[in-house]
Amino acid sequence: MAESQSREISLPAALLIWAGVVLLATSYGLYLGLHGPRFTVALGVAAGLFAFEFFLAVRCVREAVQGFLMGSGGNLAPLLPLLAALIYTVILTGDWRLALAGAAYAILPALLLAGAKGKPPGAWEDYASVALIWAPVEFHWMHRVFPYPPVLSHSLSILMALGTGTAAFLLVRRLDGVGYSLDWRRGFTAIIVLHFLIFAAIAIPLGLKMHFLFWAPSLKRLRALPLSAVGILYFTAWPEEFLFRGLLQNCFSGTLKNSWLGLIAASAIFGLSHILHTPYPNWKYVLLATIAGLFYGHLWMRTRSLLPGALVHGLVDISWHLLFR
Numbered sequence: 129m130a131e132s133q134s135r136e137i138s139l140p141a142a143l144l145i146w147a148g149v150v151l152l153a154t155s156y157g158l159y160l161g162l163h164g165p166r167f168t169v170a171l172g173v174a175a176g177l178f179a180f181e182f183f184l185a186v187r188c189v190r191e192a193v194q195g196f197l198m199g200s201g202g203n204l205a206p207l208l209p210l211l212a213a214l215i216y217t218v219i220l221t222g223d224w225r226l227a228l229a230g231a232a233y234a235i236l237p238a239l240l241l242a243g244a245k246g247k248p249p250g251a252w253e254d255y256a257s258v259a260l261i262w263a264p265v266e267f268h269w270m271h272r273v274f275p276y277p278p279v280l281s282h283s284l285s286i287l288m289a290l291g292t293g294t295a296a297f298l299l300v301r302r303l304d305g306v307g308y309s310l311d312w313r314r315g316f317t318a319i320i321v322l323h324f325l326i327f328a329a330i331a332i333p334l335g336l337k338m339h340f341l342f343w344a345p346s347l348k349r350l351r352a353l354p355l356s357a358v359g360i361l362y363f364t365a366w367p368e369e370f371l372f373r374g375l376l377q378n379c380f381s382g383t384l385k386n387s388w389l390g391l392i393a394a395s396a397i398f399g400l401s402h403i404l405h406t407p408y409p410n411w412k413y414v415l416l417a418t419i420a421g422l423f424y425g426h427l428w429m430r431t432r433s434l435l436p437g438a439l440v441h442g443l444v445d446i447s448w449h450l451l452f453r
Contacts, residue, residue: 137310142186150175152358157160162277166220170276170284173216176449178362179289180208181294185310190298197299201240205299209234209291213273216284220276230273234292237261241301249303250382257296258375268400282329283363290367306374307433316436319427324440327423328447331416335452340412344453349437357446365441366434372398372421373428373437394423420444 153174183189197204213230215307217223237257244253264270270285282287283386297303335341372394399418403409424437 133314135312136187137181139183139186139188142183142189142310146179146182149178149358149362151186152355156355157277157280160277160279160372166276168272169216169219170280173212173316174284174287177212177284177291178211181287181290182362183300184294185308187309187311189247194299194302202300202302203238205295206234206238206292208297209288212291213288217273220347225276226273230288232261233264233270233273233288234295237292237296238300241296242450244301248382249305250379254297254303254375255381257301261289261293261296262371263333266404283359286363286367290370293370293375303375303378303380305432306370307428307431307435308370308374309433310435311433312435313431313433316431319430320436320439322429323423323436324443327420327440327444331419331444334419335412335416338412340416341452343447343451345451349450352399353446353450356449357442360445360449361438361442362443368398369424369434369438369441372401373425374434377425377428391422391425395419395425398424 150171154171157163157171184193193205194202209237210231212229213234217230221227237260240253240257240260244251247253265285268282268285270288271281274281274284274288294308298308299304312428332341336343375396376397377390379390380393381387384390384393398421399414399416402413402417403411405413420441424441425441427437428434430436
């Protein structure tokens with residue numbers, strides 16, 4: 129699409145969104161009874177990681193950071209995730225083994241990808257780096273690195289993973305075609321609504337027929353919608369679209385030399401990533417998630433942007449949260 133048809137988020141707007149999310153997280157922590165220096169450190173690390181990955185989706189910021197890092201070849205990019213992991217582990221755990229694990233997690237993918245600069249998507253280093261970033265989160269190993277506060281351990285792990293991934297793939301590797309940008313283009317509204325409605329028309333009857341979904345709208349969940357929506361969009365939909373569409377589908381399309389085969393491969397892996405949900409093995413969830421992945425991935429194919437797929441992904445999860453169990 130032409131640049132004139134694209135509206136990018138401004139830096140002041142991004143700052144307001146970032147501040148709003150941090151304020152909401154602070155309020156939620158205080159509501160849960162969290163306070164004191166430990167909570168301040170955990171919140172500061174989370175806010176710093178969130179700023180790093182969120183502002184990289186603002187084109188002017190990303191281009192400025194890439195220009196600043198050009199002299200180092202981008203190799204300084206992992207310093208912020210590394211610093212975040214060290215601050216957290218040294219201050220809050222005092223365990224040198226956790227500090228070493230966090231440091232290795234932040235640095236190893238970038239070191240691996242430094243040798244893949246200039247290669248088209250689908251180099252072996254790409255897949256190895258995705259595995260290094262994804263597996264510790266998927267199997268909850270990163271929860272040990274970020275144990276406090278327990279209720280936010282998963283969110284901190286996701287922030288660390290996304291920070292490590294953006295540093296490695298966007299700033300060191302500079303992988304082509306990821307679509308990591310918060311810009312709105314002509315036609316986005318129609319294609320988002322269309323994909324959401326068609327998926328809902330397929331997934332809801334199928335989910336009810338398989339007894340995976342049960343109609344159970346909740347007023348309590350509706351009251352918690354603002355917090356739930358922020359959590360789903362920023363800590364589920366956007367990170368997963370970055371991983372499965374911007375990275376994996378992008379790389380599979382290059383390796384297989386076919387965009388449709390790349391879509392199918394990434395969607396199958398996206399589906400299988402849900403197999404560990406109870407009751408294990410959850411093949412019903414795998415099937416529905418694979419179908420969802422086809423819709424999200426098709427949006428990425430059509431737009432070459434993560435935003436439409438992330439919004440449909442978020443709408444699907446929010447609808448499920450409100451209306452079903």
